[in-house]
Amino acid sequence: MSIPAGANTRIILRLEMNKQIASFAQIAAVIGESGGDIVAIDVTRSDQVTTVRDITVNVYDKKHADLIVQAAGRLAGVRVLQVSDQTFLMHIGGKIEMTPKTPIKNRDDLSRVYTPGVAQVCLAIHEKPSRAHSLTIKRNTIAVVSDGSAVLGLGNIGPEAAMPVMEGKAVLFKQFAGVDAFPICLDTQDTDEIVRIVKALAPTFGGINLEDISAPRCFEIERRLIEDLDIPVFHDDQHGTAVVLLAGLLNAVKLVGKRLEDCKVVVCGIGAAGTACTKILMAAGVRNIVGVDRNGAIASGIPYENEAWSWYAEHTNPQRLTGSLSEVIAGADVFIGVSGPGVLKIDDLKKMAQDPIVFAMANPTPEILPEEAEPYVRVMATGRSDYPNQINNVLCFPGIFRGILDCRASRVTEEMKLAAAQAIASVVTEEELNEHYIIPSVFNHSVVERVREAVIKAAIESGVARKSVPANGKVIVSL
Numbered sequence: 475m476s477i478p479a480g481a482n483t484r485i486i487l488r489l490e491m492n493k494q495i496a497s498f499a500q501i502a503a504v505i506g507e508s509g510g511d512i513v514a515i516d517v518t519r520s521d522q523v524t525t526v527r528d529i530t531v532n533v534y535d536k537k538h539a540d541l542i543v544q545a546a547g548r549l550a551g552v553r554v555l556q557v558s559d560q561t562f563l564m565h566i567g568g569k570i571e572m573t574p575k576t577p578i579k580n581r582d583d584l585s586r587v588y589t590p591g592v593a594q595v596c597l598a599i600h601e602k603p604s605r606a607h608s609l610t611i612k613r614n615t616i617a618v619v620s621d622g623s624a625v626l627g628l629g630n631i632g633p634e635a636a637m638p639v640m641e642g643k644a645v646l647f648k649q650f651a652g653v654d655a656f657p658i659c660l661d662t663q664d665t666d667e668i669v670r671i672v673k674a675l676a677p678t679f680g681g682i683n684l685e686d687i688s689a690p691r692c693f694e695i696e697r698r699l700i701e702d703l704d705i706p707v708f709h710d711d712q713h714g715t716a717v718v719l720l721a722g723l724l725n726a727v728k729l730v731g732k733r734l735e736d737c738k739v740v741v742c743g744i745g746a747a748g749t750a751c752t753k754i755l756m757a758a759g760v761r762n763i764v765g766v767d768r769n770g771a772i773a774s775g776i777p778y779e780n781e782a783w784s785w786y787a788e789h790t791n792p793q794r795l796t797g798s799l800s801e802v803i804a805g806a807d808v809f810i811g812v813s814g815p816g817v818l819k820i821d822d823l824k825k826m827a828q829d830p831i832v833f834a835m836a837n838p839t840p841e842i843l844p845e846e847a848e849p850y851v852r853v854m855a856t857g858r859s860d861y862p863n864q865i866n867n868v869l870c871f872p873g874i875f876r877g878i879l880d881c882r883a884s885r886v887t888e889e890m891k892l893a894a895a896q897a898i899a900s901v902v903t904e905e906e907l908n909e910h911y912i913i914p915s916v917f918n919h920s921v922v923e924r925v926r927e928a929v930i931k932a933a934i935e936s937g938v939a940r941k942s943v944p945a946n947g948k949v950i951v952s953l
């Protein structure tokens with residue numbers, strides 16, 4: 475039996491032991507000799523002949539776990555019934571649930587929450603539909619919508635398999651920003667159908683967060699929804715990623731003493747994230763950006779079927795570099811990876827300019843692992859929670875939607891995104907800034923607060939805010 479893949483350090487072995495043949499002492503010895511650390515033991519069933527025990531063991535990684543499972547399974551009188559890890563256990567039955575705000579204790583409550591009282595509220599909204607923003611969950615609820623076509627860097631794994639990521643985003647929205655989010659995974663990858671479905675769902679929600687929809691379909695889906703809906707639509711893999719990338723890069727260039735305008739930036743993976751990262755970098759003043767995808771550098775003069783790449787070729791790569799990543803990375807100050815695992819090699823790092831900045835942001839496995847890259851780079855970041863410098867859109871989406879919902883913004887403007895990036899970067903002070911701390915942790919409460927405030931201010935300045943915003947009990951803006 476093999477354990478499910480995952481970056482976990484704790485597994486639970488369910489072992490059935492024939493008491494006449496095997497003893498727990500033998501099992502403990504075998505696990506110990508294999509380097510496992512037993513941290514808990516539970517007896518789940520016992521009769522005259524057999525005992526079933528759940529043994530919780532700390533292990534280094536999946537390979538180590540497999541070794542321990544095999545060693546235990548080889549013991550005479552021992553059967554491995556099941557191997558689970560903590561990550562899987564956290565997912566049993568999903569990660570979120572719906573809880574009523576008002577308990578219904580008697581008939582009177584029932585008649586207000588439900589028929590007949592509720593009818594008055596329905597009619598009030600019918601009379602003035604904008605009342606839905608105050609009288610329904612629309613006020614604080616967004617939809618996290620995916621079609622499962624570009625789930626992390628795992629690719630097109632479909633809607634059911636995408637759900638754990640979408641549920642995870644919903645957990646983060648709630649925990650970090652108090653935003654209620656519904657994960658919605660659609661069993662279609664047809665652009666027209668996705669647009670039609672999301673439009674039909676929109677009355678329930680105060681905003682739409684598109685997630686893990688592959689390029690180039692994601693561009694058209696987002697554009698059409700923005701045009702047709704009066705609530706904000708935000709493709710997280712494009713704009714959330716771009717915002718956090720810019721925040722990290724602003725601090726990284728400050729640290730190494732370079733100016734964004736002078737940097738050569740290589741972006742690898744010109745899909746949803748790569749295109750948006752490029753656009754925000756251009757808006758921030760970067761002039762020399764070279765995009766690389768599976769067939770090498772994207773350059774003008776090469777015909778592309780993908781319209782987004784034709785645009786890209788015309789607006790980037792001023793020197794019209796062609797060739798592979800290994801070729802065009804020569805002299806680059808910054809590498810941004812939003813492609814897939816293991817794309818960047820140590821030899822590539824050696825060709826970069828002095829003080830290389832490497833943001834290997836593919837999830838869950840980056841373009842190069844920090845332990846390999848670190849000797850050759852000045853600043854290293856990944857999208858993961860288990861290394862320093864986590865450049866992940868989780869630093870953006872909770873705060874940006876908190877701000878959007880609080881000022882009831884009709885859409886998300888470029889100014890709001892740039893303001894969010896600067897707000898995130900500003901959380902790291904000059905004194906704190908160092909190679910391992912260019913970007914704040916998502917657990918730093920200032921992140922959501924600052925992003926929210928910056929987004930509301932920018933929304934008001936852009937003319938898209940539709941509501942006065944109370945801050946610390948005071949109304950800071952009256953519209």
Ligand SMILES: NC(=O)c1ccc[n+]([C@@H]2O[C@H](COP(=O)([O-])OP(=O)(O)OC[C@H]3O[C@@H](n4cnc5c(N)ncnc54)[C@H](O)[C@@H]3O)[C@@H](O)[C@H]2O)c1
Binds near residue numbers: 688744748768769814
């Ligand atoms: N850290 C973050 O916050 C963050 C946010 C969004 C996306 N990502 C990661 O970025 C990656 C791409 O996500 P996306 O939403 O843009 O997906 P996407 O499917 O829209 O785009 C991926 C692009 O990468 C290209 N690509 C794949 N393998 C490549 C390789 N070996 N060499 C060059 N190009 C390659 C594909 O051809 C495609 O154009 C994923 O790994 C995802 O997890 C990270």
Ligand SMILES: O=C(O)C[C@H](O)C(=O)O
Binds near residue numbers: 626710711
């Ligand atoms: O889900 C994440 O961790 C970030 C991002 O949205 C991704 O698709 O990789």
Ligand SMILES: [Mg+2]
Binds near residue numbers: 685
């Ligand atoms: Mg994503």
